[in-house]
Amino acid sequence: MTTSDAIAVAWRRAELAGLDPLLRPNAAVSPVKPTSRLLTAAAPVLDRMASILTGTNVCIILADRDVRLVDLRAGTTSIRDAVGENGAVLGNLFSEESSGTNSVATVHELRAPLTVTGEEHYLVPMKKFSCYGYPIIHPLTHRLEGVLDLTFFVDDGNALLHPMVEHAARDIEAQLLQQSPRDQQTLIEKYQRISVRRRGAPLVGIAGDLILANSAATALLEPADYAALGTITAETSVTSHTLSSGARVNLRLTRAMPGAGIVFEIDWLQASGPSAKSGSPVRSRSRAERVATQIADARAHRRSLSVVGERGTGRSTALRQLTADADPVLFDGLDRLHEPESAWLQRLVDALEHAERPVVIDNAHLLSPQVARAARTALDRTSTWFALSSDPVHLLSPDVSALVDSSQVRLALLPLRLRKHEIPALVDAMLTTLASPARFTPAALRTLLAHDWPGNDSELRAEVTAAARRRSAGDISDVDLVRLKDRAAGPLLGAVDTALRATMEEALARSGGNKLAAARSLGISRTTLYKRMQTFGLSE
Structure with missing residues (x-):
């Protein structure tokens, strides 16, 4: 389901509940238990977020599994008063039946991240806000424990907020894991x-x-x-x-x-059974097999394919496998940073007019809304076989999300932190590819399993390659994992700060190191950028 579809369905639920879009959310306040498991886990994370957002028109909202608001942290009195007038007060039940479509109630309903901007809110008084919401899922029970939300005035959003709420929710999940019986x-x-x-x-x-x-x-x-x-x-x-x-x-x-x-x-x-083969298991296909089958099927039938996932999950590798030996015309969203948008777009349109070669657009999430809209129009009109890659859908702007939806097939690649059980097998495969006779000891594997791998498969491959070069034979122990130790020796960053640092690094890379341009793209001052760079250990 696309973001626009999810919001349309949420509006329909509000209509069926008989909610008047002209009214403010109803109040159903009850006491909040300050020692609840969720609040205990969230407190240090929310404290860090609040310290970062002090003085900004951003409100941090935490709802529990019953979608009752259990913590609110406002950066200014103006945003605090504004959200309070719209029902965002401690102890209030903020369900869709009372508050309509927003990134607290609707995320609770979907159990999935959602961005709701301005006019997408069902209630008219809430249309002056935009909000990012992320579900908090217990890592062990897989139950919804709550929703973390950042709400701000429509004109006050910036690029740091989206990754902040996502990584903060994961940090709370990690705290919940530590509290487990x-x-x-x-x-x-x-x-x-x-x-x-x-x-x-x-x-x-x-x-x-x-x-x-x-x-x-x-x-x-x-x-x-x-x-x-x-x-x-x-x-x-x-x-x-x-x-x-x-x-x-x-x-x-x-x-x-x-x-x-x-x-x-x-x-x-x-x-057993009529379809069973003697001595062989009856089973479904593994995740890796399903991914390979989707790529092979799209390749065999020349179906357009979008590959979505976090950086390092194998998006570019999947595109290469899809178009191997097909001599594709390659485009990259990064290219647009080094040439005028009009020239980049014209090259794409020209390539799509020649159906004999497939067209591949890597890093589509880096396209501006205007270019994404024009590219979507060009793809809708072409008969050329095409494929593209992007960040996860919930992180995309509406225009880039629509561009991703233009393909016939979508392949979603999971981040490595959600499939850590695959790490031992991935390590073996990587050592085989490197023709290395070395092997990882149980202690080294436990170290790998304990890491969150923000760089996903690419980061794991770099770690394994570096360790195999240092230890060409015999056992690779945890003391050989120098890259992980070097990272641990740097500034000790939580999930929120890690997200902010990664976002700043990407902004600096996009601007070619231009601090002023990077600061503008992030919606912060150059002075603030310098302070954050110093805090996060980024080289000036």
Whole structure:
């Protein structure tokens, strides 16, 4: 669902609820428990955000799982009073039924990030605001714990706010993880130790409402299988079991500690049923297989494809695989920074007029709204096979989002922090590509698993390559992971500051190092930029 579709559906929900768009949000205030798990986890993150946003017309809003507002931090009295007049007060229930479409209530409804700007608000009094909202999902239970939102006047937004709210929400999720019960922590530790030994074979860990599963297990098991595994006790160390697909498996059970859940190692017996092959498993395709299939299918049928994901997840690699041996005409959103927009756009239009060569647009998220609109029009009119890549959809402007939607197929690449279970297998594959006989020790793998990998697969590949060069044979231990240690030795940055630093680095790169141009693109003064650069350890 596109952003515009999500907002249209949210408006429809508000209409069905009988909400009058001319009224301000209804008030349904109740006391806030200051010692709640969410507030305890969020407090240090919100404190840091508030210190950064002091003096700006930005309001930080935190809602709990019931979409009740439990914390508000305003940068100025004007924004505090303005949001307060529109129902944003502590303890108020801010559901869509009472507040319409916005980046608190609608994010709570969708369980997905959303930007709502000005006129997209359902209630007329709220159209003077824009807001960025991000869901807070518990890393273990995968339950919605709350919503983090930044609200500001329409004219007061800047490029730093979007990554700030996203990374702050992740930081709160990390704090929630640290607060998790000891039995769940113990299960995670046992699961990670066994996963290193299993080398990608199906593995599941269950402790109460916490379920851990690697990619091999998620490709194999249906929801009913997890429920069935949850009823098995560790009275025996090995037991046979029939999955809902009909596959027969051996389960090797390991209890993390008394009362702390069970780790299930799944080994094949044989499949049953008319479609089963003797001795082979009945399973769904893994994530990597599904990605490869989507690329192969788009290539075989010359379907236009958009590849979306964070930097370093393999967007450019996917485009190269798609158009291998097809001699594509290559465009990059970065190119527009070094030539007039009109010239860049004319080159694109000319290329699209020649259907014999495919057209590839990398880094489409760097295009201005005007160029994105013109490019979308050109793509709609062409019969040329094309493909493009961009940042995740929820981070895109409406015009670039529409450009991404012009393709027939969308391929979404997950960030590495959401698929850490793949790291051991990825490391093995990278060492094979490097023709390195070295191997990572369990301690080194645990260090890799503990890292959040903001640079995704590219950062992991750089770390593995550097370690393999230092240790050409034998064991690669955690002391060999020099790049990670160098990063840790720099300024100690939380998730919010990490996001701000990355955004500033990108702005400086786009401006060719011009501090004034970078500051203007970020909506801050040059003095503020210099101060932030000094704080984040960026070279002047």
